[in-house]
Amino acid sequence: MTVDELLAETRHTLADTEAPATEARLLLAAALDRDRAWLYAHGGDPVPDAAAQQARTWARRRAAGEPLAYLLGTREFWSLPLTVGPGVLVPRPDTETLVEAALECIPEGEVRSVADLGTGSGAIALALARERPRATITATDRSPRALERARDNARRLGLAQRIRFLQGDWFGALGKTRFHVLVSNPPYVARGDPHLAALRHEPAEALIAGEDGLTDLRILAAGAPAHLLPGGWLLVEHGADQGAAVRALLEGAGFTAVSSLRDLGGRERVCRGRLPL
Incomplete structure (x- = not known):
């Protein structure tokens, strides 16, 4: 799965949060240990399995109401x-x-x-x-x-x-x-x-x-x-x-x-x- 594909999936998971697109980028950037600007330039890059799993786990927890700040630390x-x-x-x-x-x-x-x-x-x-x-x-x-x-x-x-x-x-x-x-x-x-x-x-x-x-x-x-x-x-x-x-x-x-x-x-x-x- 590419960066852009995982972002789209994460935005869907976070559809009911305050800012799904922004929060999806924050979570994926943290899972990849990159900044958000990197995501824009590397949308077609594959996401390592461990990072994808971490992003999905965080997204589910955020969708369940856990504060974004707790997830990012x-x-x-x-x-x-x-x-x-x-x-x-x-x-x-x-x-x-x-x-x-x-x-x-x-x-x-x-x-x-x-x-x-x-x-x-x-x-x-x-x-x-x-x-x-x-x-x-x-x-x-x-x-x-x-x-x-x-x-x-x-x-x-x-x-x-x-x-x-x-x-x-x-x-x-x-x-x-x-x-x-x-x-x-x-x-x-x-x-x-x-x-x-x-x-x-x-x-x-x-x-x-x-x-x-x-x-x-x-x-x-x-x-x-x-x-x-x-x-x-x-x-x-x-x-x-x-x-x-x-x-x-x-x-x-x-x-x-x-x-x-x-x-x-x-x-x-x-x-x-x-x-x-």
């Missing part, structure tokens, strides 16, 4: 190549909105202390460390598996010396330390949300937050003032329909300058508020 976030895998939430492009908002609260060239709560793969902490080299970054997660993944990403990207990794649930690992900025992409999906079926391969504890999706956001809003310096910022990602509820949580916790930011799709995605001076 990598996901790009903020132009950083991150390793990902089962047990760790796959970084989403929408979360780059959270990074952009946090950078606005961390003046370039100034020393600031930042904590990323529930770091997962380390995506947010690593992006902030890359963009703000004078900031001191702490990344926490209750999952040892996630923390190890985040540490591995930091080592590969040469940022391991810039980030302190601590195990603990939300503020549990911080002790009495206060920060200039707290940032988090917490679970925010309601327990009965129908979208969970499509996310069944990712860790439920990183997705589900009680009956209304706000359980962890409530914890973050209520606990943040005790871990922020005067004038410090709390920034959280949330669901597209939760903006008003999260603004109310931050205002109720005493934050000022509370506002929402929209993602690339125009949906409210991030809420931030400032602790009074």
Whole structure:
């Protein structure tokens, strides 16, 4: 079977995924250990049996709903190549909105202390460390598996010396330390949300937050003032329909300058508020 023939077969297998043609090329390129450009120039080349079998296996797993990032083992976030895998939430492009908002609260060239709560793969902490080299970054997660993944990403990207990794649930690992900025992409999906079926391969504890999706956001809003310096910022990602509820949580916790930011799709995605001076 040639490259082009196997691509056609793989696209058919992936017909119900978001981008069958793109995903077929990504899977076949990975199975052949080539880049996608090579596929265009070698469409008539035969595919070794082992590579063809690997591509078919991956395609079946992807068609069954397994995240593409788990199959490939990598996901790009903020132009950083991150390793990902089962047990760790796959970084989403929408979360780059959270990074952009946090950078606005961390003046370039100034020393600031930042904590990323529930770091997962380390995506947010690593992006902030890359963009703000004078900031001191702490990344926490209750999952040892996630923390190890985040540490591995930091080592590969040469940022391991810039980030302190601590195990603990939300503020549990911080002790009495206060920060200039707290940032988090917490679970925010309601327990009965129908979208969970499509996310069944990712860790439920990183997705589900009680009956209304706000359980962890409530914890973050209520606990943040005790871990922020005067004038410090709390920034959280949330669901597209939760903006008003999260603004109310931050205002109720005493934050000022509370506002929402929209993602690339125009949906409210991030809420931030400032602790009074």
